[in-house]
Amino acid sequence: MTAQEIMNLAAQQRERHALDRAFYRDPDIYEQDIERIFLKSWLYAGHQSEIPGVGDWFLFEFAGESVIIVRSSPDEINALLNVCRHRGSRVCVESEGCSKLLRCRYHGWSYDLRGNLRAAAHMDESFDKSDIGLKKIHVELLDGMIFVNFAENPVDFSVVREDLSDCLRPYDLENTKVAHRQTYPIASNWKLAVENYCECYHCAPAHPEYAVGHGLAHSDSRTDDLYRQVMSRAAACGLSDKEVNKMYLAAPGFGADYAFERYPLIREHVTGSEDGKPLAPLLGDLIDYDGGATDLQVGPVTFALIYCDHAVIYRFTPLTIDTAECDISWLVRADAKEGRDYDREKLTWLWDVTTHADKAIIERNQQGVNSRYYVPGPLSTWESYTWKFLSWYLQTMKNP
Numbered sequence: 001m002t003a004q005e006i007m008n009l010a011a012q013q014r015e016r017h018a019l020d021r022a023f024y025r026d027p028d029i030y031e032q033d034i035e036r037i038f039l040k041s042w043l044y045a046g047h048q049s050e051i052p053g054v055g056d057w058f059l060f061e062f063a064g065e066s067v068i069i070v071r072s073s074p075d076e077i078n079a080l081l082n083v084c085r086h087r088g089s090r091v092c093v094e095s096e097g098c099s100k101l102l103r104c105r106y107h108g109w110s111y112d113l114r115g116n117l118r119a120a121a122h123m124d125e126s127f128d129k130s131d132i133g134l135k136k137i138h139v140e141l142l143d144g145m146i147f148v149n150f151a152e153n154p155v156d157f158s159v160v161r162e163d164l165s166d167c168l169r170p171y172d173l174e175n176t177k178v179a180h181r182q183t184y185p186i187a188s189n190w191k192l193a194v195e196n197y198c199e200c201y202h203c204a205p206a207h208p209e210y211a212v213g214h215g216l217a218h219s220d221s222r223t224d225d226l227y228r229q230v231m232s233r234a235a236a237c238g239l240s241d242k243e244v245n246k247m248y249l250a251a252p253g254f255g256a257d258y259a260f261e262r263y264p265l266i267r268e269h270v271t272g273s274e275d276g277k278p279l280a281p282l283l284g285d286l287i288d289y290d291g292g293a294t295d296l297q298v299g300p301v302t303f304a305l306i307y308c309d310h311a312v313i314y315r316f317t318p319l320t321i322d323t324a325e326c327d328i329s330w331l332v333r334a335d336a337k338e339g340r341d342y343d344r345e346k347l348t349w350l351w352d353v354t355t356h357a358d359k360a361i362i363e364r365n366q367q368g369v370n371s372r373y374y375v376p377g378p379l380s381t382w383e384s385y386t387w388k389f390l391s392w393y394l395q396t397m398k399n400p
């Protein structure tokens with residue numbers, strides 16, 4: 001498909017409907033997805049606690065790209081493209097490590113932790129090492145969460161950080177650690193995975209474990225009462241009005257949209273656990289459970305749930321046109337000790353079981369969409385957030 005044909009097709013999509021088959025199957029559209037969305041948006045790479053020491057690094061990879069997220073000094077994190085400046089080999093090949101120098105194993109070129117070339121043997125005299133280094137992309141921190149952006153001039157992330165600082169303050173995510181991180185491969189186009197995450201129309205049939213403690217629609221009359229209860233308990237738990245703001249949505253610029261909503265859990269659940277009981281020490285400044293949970297979105301494919309005692313960060317990325325990954329990190333207080341303060345199996349149970357169920361649903365969705373007889377159907381009133389994502393996506397694809 002030409003760029004013009006893709007724009008035309010995006011313009012023809014019906015309001016509040018699923019997308020045409022081509023959006024999940026056409027290789028040219030997939031390339032546009034990568035170029036226009038993934039290489040221009042703020043993407044969650046990981047948490048700063050995963051690279052505590054100078055020289056610690058891990059790889060963030062999707063759609064054939066690989067980025068080295070490295071701590072270059074005690075207070076500096078860099079994101080370096082994992083493409084050697086000699087003949088292009090991957091420099092780091094394991095998923096994580098700790099090094100003083102990043103050394104390409106092909107011909108031995110070595111880079112320092114800021115990507116500067118330090119050693120390259122047998123080059124002629126005109127070769128100037130200072131001209132060449134691993135390409136850097138933009139890095140920003142949001143309460144310890146590392147976000148990267150491939151664009152040359154991305155939207156200013158400080159706007160997101162400033163706007164969300166009040167909402168996030170009580171949970172002190174900067175002083176958390178990753179208790180568990182897991183990647184779930186999904187045999188589908190990445191958009192089907194995001195569309196699914198954005199709605200809870202499917203939660204009653206698909207997620208009995210989730211539905212025990214979480215309301216399916218955040219604003220029905222039953223939860224409005226609960227919402228007032230959460231509000232009334234908030235101050236005593238260490239939360240201000242701003243931090244229990246019911247809905248907070250903004251789009252400061254391309255690829256930096258964010259959303260924040262704190263809503264009540266149901267049936268006296270205080271956190272996202274199997275029995276509704278606490279899972280880990282309270283986060284940050286909290287002094288009690290308010291009975292609520294927060295949905296957070298930062299950029300188009302990063303989502304988080306913040307309970308009083310842990311947070312779960314979700315990121316969706318494409319691998320190929322019809323394979324994607326859901327990467328999940330479970331965060332607890334930095335000083336919490338596994339075995340003493342939390343049980344990893346109990347901590348991860350809900351979102352592991354839920355993600356396995358989602359993977360099955362999303363993969364069946366792709367199989368159906370692959371059919372020559374698939375016709376995009378209308379969305380329900382419970383899929384408004386999915387439509388918000390799809391309309392943002394179509395708007396992006398409609399732009400010349």
Ligand code: FES
Nearest residue numbers: 084086087104107
């Ligand atoms: S490709 Fe890296 S040193 Fe040759």
Ligand SMILES: [Fe+2]
Nearest residue numbers: 196202207358
């Ligand atoms: Fe789900």
